Amino acid sequence: MTKAKDRSIDKASQQMLKRAEAEDKQLAWDRLEAMEPQCGFGTLGICCKVCSMGPCRIDPFGDGPQEGVCGANKDTIAARNLLRHIAAGAAAHSDHGRDVAHTLLIAAEGKTHHYGIIDEKKLHDIARIYDIKTEGRSKEDIAKDLAHAALAEFGNQEGELKMIARAPESRKKVWRKLGVMPRGIDREIVESMHRVNMGVDADYKNVINHGIRCSLGDGWGGSMIATDLQDIMLGSPKPVRAKVNLGVLKEDQVNIIVHGHEPTLSEMAVKAAKDPELLALAQKYGAKGINIAGMCCTANEILMRHGVPVAGDFLQQELAIVTGAVELMMVDVQCIMPALSSLATCFHTKLVTTSYKAKYPGVEHIQFNEEEAYEIACKIIRMGVENFKKRKKERVDIPKYEMDLVAGFTAEYVFHMLGGKYRATYRPLNDAIISGRVRGVAGVVGCNNPKIKHDWAHIEMVKELIKHDVLVLQTGCSAIACAKAGLMTPGDALKLTGPGLREVCEAVGIPPVLHLGSCVDNSRILIAASEVLKEGGLGGDLCDLPAAGAAPEWMSEKAITIGFYVIASGIFTVFGGDMPVKGSENVTRYITEELDSIIGGKFAFEADPIKAAHMMIDHINKKRAALKLNPMMYEPAKKEAKEEATAGAN
């Protein structure tokens, strides 16, 4: 009996899982099985090893020790562990943002000719946030000032982040009152590390409140800088057509996978793949071309801007290699499984690391730098092309599954999408919510996790949401999962969509599920929510909006950080699995109940995606009722149809 069907609902993945099983290749699922039973203390978040008096662990059943050697109880330990996760997640996103700001700076200074300033309008819009003079200045001058200003956000020590000025006033008031306005992006991360050090912060509420501050420095700081500066430098996405899933790998071409998170290198790889010299070389070796396909968030970046095909999401990184058709996989940072290096040796696939921050033993490293970006990309691609020779035809097994999608939505594009150039507006969206055509908006984001059947939770949840007229905004691997299921097609996906949302999608020409980009692009969701609020008629603060968030298959610390800045932005958020806090009732209660009245948002943990979807729908309904919005336009009709259907069945 194959385990493939229990491990993934994606047909392409199942095919590769079967192959790996047959060939006895160990994948994430197998390693998870080997790891079980996983540590209960870790799962509950009540083990502590921050000092060498420990490791300490609290007995969750109350029989054994209830305090560590230093006296830290389960509340302190769980909260400190949580803050550590938040800081790590914020660090990852923000370091990405910092690199982007740095690239913009050297581009503006003319030190690299590989990157330019493509979206001048956005440059001006963002410069304005930083009070940078734009009139009569060259785009390079403005960009230089902007890059400096953005870099200064990381080291800022006093006052407030500048970027967060974009949040609605009402929200900023809440943050200021609670004392969680981030001062500097790095400062809040460093302070987190200080607080979780032995013998510092022991009040779980105080610890978590700082976690909020740190996460806001990510969502409204580091991540937002990453998104906006990338748009300026690489161009703001506009809707594009593309294909997704392992089927995008080509039997007759050199397949190169770009995996990781930052678009600086992958952009160059896309260009380099069109290099005539390299194409000629490829042809020389019998390949018809060079096929670049993305994996994880770097896939989302080049998908959004260029429509480059997406090979898969997080749990497909190993499966891509199992196809035997990948000549080279280049990786930069984040979500790269160390397991790739040994798996690649079982096939002809060459693995190349490119960031000095992320090296893997035994893996060839080619350091990327912006000054020679294109040349480095060419060098790596050339390695891939050369490696085509080593491809064993009989070992190639590319699943024939690929799906169409439309991606490339941004908070700024909505204006044009709904009103064109002359009536640019969010009004039709607000109207649709107010009139009861669209119930509300949900952000469904996050990772894959082998503990949950691959892609299943994302797809089931999103289907349930659109069926109930909830417009879904997506980023990250969640977006890739739903794209594979065809939920990002403007035609077929509408068959699964509630009548009100469908009517709006048909009027606009969009799928019911919108792809907004990579995981740093969750900042786009924050800006879109702020624009909806500004358009009016849906309350006075983000927490009034009929909106909810979810990360149904989360695994990364980054997801925890995202979750925190989303609830801190007033949006109820459901996580697919528990956060490691359940060992402390107090911490659990604080983040799943009490925070709601303090900051207007809270978490829920629910592994069943349908139940989780209904928690979101109920929350949206509650917000609709509080805003006294019209009842859902087609609700009674739907009820009748249901009755008819059951009558018919009898």
Next chain:
Amino acid sequence: MSKIVATAVINGANKIVTECEEFLNKAIKEKGESQKVEFPDTAFYLPMANALLGAEVKTLGEMKPILKEAKSLLHTPPSEHLWLPYLGDTLDSGIGTLLAEEMICVLRYLYGQEPQVDCEGFFSDTILRTLGIQLVDGRMPGFAAVLGAAPDNKTAVEIVREYQKRSILCFVGCSTNGRSIIDQLKEEGVEMGWDAYIVPFGRDTISAIYPLHWAIRGALTFGGHKKGEALKCLTYCKNRVFAFGVTLGALDDMKYATGAGAINMGFPIIADTDIPEIRPTGICTYEHLVSEKDHKKIVPTSIEVRGVKVKISEIPIPVSYSPAFEGERVRREQMFVQFGGKYSDAFEFVTAKDLNDVEDGKISVVGIETDKMEDGKAYPLGVLVEVAGRKMQKDFEPILERQIHSFLNEAMGIFHMGQRNMCWVRISKVAHEKGFKLAHFGTILHARMHEVFGAIVDKCQVTILTNEADVKKHMEGAIKVYNERDERMAGMTDESVDTFMSCQLCQSFAPNHLCVIKPERLGLCGAYSYLDAKASFELTPTGPNQPIKKGECIDPVKGEWKGINEFIYQKSNKTLERFHGYSIMDFCETSCGCFECIVAILPEVNGFMIVNREYSGMTPCGMKFTTLAGSVGGGAQTPGFMGIGRLYIVSKKFISADGGLKRIVWMPKEMKEALGDKLKKRCEELGDPDLVNKIADETNATTMEELMPYLEKVKHPASSMPALI
């Protein structure tokens, strides 16, 4: 499906812009770039290009950048499968179409091809000034562009007549299958022209730009927007110019493209064919593209879709109609017939229905009319008014119903008293002789409901019942609703709502004063209850009554909320910082000067007295109403003194933080009687049914010296309550 529309629009725009480009190139080739071009009698050059792009086009050469912009707005139509979002592209194509059509028309002027035979062509600025102002200030409810050709001449005539009846200006033009409504109307001998409110502009689709760039000039002339402020000009049209397009016959790509241009301006399209509808709202106020295949319904549907507020300027009844007749009485000897009072059953009832269930202007009389009635007799009467509106709420029904009294009274020779099932109506002999009938009640009510409540009433139909059995049956139902309404208002508490209402009506003379109207505390003038204020807000959203979010409750006993404090601070010109809704002792609410009564502290007896405006005598505080009024009004917080509306006295929240009604030691007799049962009931609720008698009036005391022993004698509860000071 919208995609079909998007495809048609984008294709149509491509055709029209290409036609424009070819025409312009030809003109430049033949006449040179410096050749002057202009529309007759306008200071706005090419008005659409002027409004949207700020361009001042005077020559052929100067049209080139406009063409460039129009071309930049063209897109490829959505693909068969996996299409990209098309709404934005469709709207862009619409604007491109308008710019191109305008250029084609001005080129036609250059070549002497416009105006077309029997057509107005370009609408001059003079017309804009004379008619446009009526259009934007609401005197003229809106304009319709009727495009194409009706299936037959009779239908064409009927449609324009229906608009005429509603004072809606009708632009007619374009063609369907080579036939134009202009010729249909001409053949039927319909008089056309500005005075007739039917204006033929041209027989092809391109010329449909005339009404559109006439409308955009409204934004520049009356809206005060500057040339080039495209978004402002377009949204001005959406919000202020109630125009819409009605298409008759099949739509081609060019008509679709022009329609998309109109939609950019907020003007929806209603078609008589089976087109794919676009119902979600946002660019227009309501639906964008609607199909109405029934020609009998196309006029009301178009009015509803655009949200045109129909005004009936003159009420067609055989007697004079004016507020001057409101107080007129019809005495027994002048009376022809009467209804209600103590003579027969009569009731009047306003109920809100679904938009689809009301046929606007339908008036029916069920039972005998006045011509079958005998002089001097009483007959049963039921006046059933059914209204519908997108903004209509159940809560407004009683407010509309209450106005029936003055609406009917203002007709000469009609006398009306009371309300609900306690109304009493007489029709005078004179009115009867002039031909006044019961159906005219319907005419009056229909017209006035639209006029006064236009913001909430979109449709109104009236049924008059004179048949005993019908009246009885419907009255029973109505009484049930009356009771429910009473309960609803009575059941409404300050706690049951999250929003109070402000009233800043009196800021014209008391600039720092505002009333906070709550379900349990009406405005101090007595004229505005919570529901009245809410309705007033719906009627005039920017008017003197605004919703105030209560926000966080700071003190439930004294009645202090954060949201209220923030609001009054802003709206009192930052002079007031806090309000205590239920206390007169600290941070009490202010008074303008319109209060019905004044509550004043009597420290000697640990209580308060109330004096009403009508009472001119001396009061135990040593001051008459007028003297007291001088020290209470003007928007200042004066602890211990406050102006209130009468009905607040019997509210549970009446100075509840200070002890409520039990603190009242004196009020004029007349007021006690006026409050009557309500006061008694409230005393009973307080567990002191005898309190009414314990409260002194001018027959017991008019000075403190007289008051003190009286209160002691009746054992007034105030003396045993905690000290006020």
